[in-house]
Amino acid sequence: MAAERTILVTGGAGYIGGHVTMELAEAGYRIVTLDLCAVSGAPADFVAKAVVGNVGDQGLVAELLAREGFDAVIHLAGYIESGESVENPGKYYENNIVGSLRFLAELAKAGAPPVIFSSSAAVYGGGLSSPLSETEIPSPETPYAVSKLMIEQALAGYRVAHGLRSASLRYFNAAGADPSGRAGEDHDPETHLIPIALQAAAGRRDELVVNGTGFPTADGSCVRDYVHVSDLATAHRLALDCLLAGDPGGVFNVGTGQGHSVLEVAAEAGRVTGQTLTLEVGPPRPGDTAELVADPARFKAWCGWEPRYVDLADMVRHAWAWEQAR
Numbered sequence: 001m002a003a004e005r006t007i008l009v010t011g012g013a014g015y016i017g018g019h020v021t022m023e024l025a026e027a028g029y030r031i032v033t034l035d036l037c038a039v040s041g042a043p044a045d046f047v048a049k050a051v052v053g054n055v056g057d058q059g060l061v062a063e064l065l066a067r068e069g070f071d072a073v074i075h076l077a078g079y080i081e082s083g084e085s086v087e088n089p090g091k092y093y094e095n096n097i098v099g100s101l102r103f104l105a106e107l108a109k110a111g112a113p114p115v116i117f118s119s120s121a122a123v124y125g126g127g128l129s130s131p132l133s134e135t136e137i138p139s140p141e142t143p144y145a146v147s148k149l150m151i152e153q154a155l156a157g158y159r160v161a162h163g164l165r166s167a168s169l170r171y172f173n174a175a176g177a178d179p180s181g182r183a184g185e186d187h188d189p190e191t192h193l194i195p196i197a198l199q200a201a202a203g204r205r206d207e208l209v210v211n212g213t214g215f216p217t218a219d220g221s222c223v224r225d226y227v228h229v230s231d232l233a234t235a236h237r238l239a240l241d242c243l244l245a246g247d248p249g250g251v252f253n254v255g256t257g258q259g260h261s262v263l264e265v266a267a268e269a270g271r272v273t274g275q276t277l278t279l280e281v282g283p284p285r286p287g288d289t290a291e292l293v294a295d296p297a298r299f300k301a302w303c304g305w306e307p308r309y310v311d312l313a314d315m316v317r318h319a320w321a322w323e324q325a326r
Contacts, residue, residue: 006030006068010055011076013037016174016229018183020074022046023233032068042183056099058106065110072114072240081191082122085144086286096147104158112164114243116236119168123149126289133295134251142287152251165249167239172225172255172294174232176315177322184322193262194316197269198323200277208277210262212284221262223291225255228309238303255294256310272316
């Protein structure tokens, strides 16, 4: 059945979007991407059609939906930097919230195909004890996190009003690269820890800045739950299977349940590369919380997801192979 189904992936030119596109194409789905960037995040042969445009362009979206008749939508498009959102909240409100609401309005007009939404663990905010379950009351602390929670709530409303089935996946920290080397992380500028650490190891950066060592954690640096991007892509495929089978969906954590500190990641980058990283302690970034680790039990029970690459070493090794090949 998958071979007969066409899926729209917004943000398909991005890091996660590229891996999701490969995962779904290999499962037999026909993939159309919608992104502001013309360069795909996956090799071109995985994408049936790449459309350049904004999800908030209702005319473009309406025409695309009418022409393609999508069986489901994976909505990944959006700005992703918490610190930037504190400095420029309007950018995040306009793009992530207003743009997404315009997009959902067109989906409702087009028959409300099922939606998988890329939410974030950032919706929980700080002050909660890890591991975090979906029963915790969200308390977003940045405009970025607010934007994610707003669209979760909008999807819940569309479920009631229009019967739109959806799964909001609260990602923890995506990491690593395709084990076969077909895709990986390549932001400009890069703000994510593992590629920054590896760039420092490769001599492309002078040092790795550790943003804060005074957090209430074992070594004073932030602790995060890193989930391999290929496992995250599989999570989307399994969620898609459930929604297409008629499940109403819900809100789910996607993480491993294991936490690693910034200093642990730096040490692992040194081990994998055989290099000594120069570390500099800097101030905490706006919106940083001490610890975010998932309780992924609900998601595993819902769709049968089990991550394959739970060791930090695997994530760093795959990312390093990608970094060297670039």
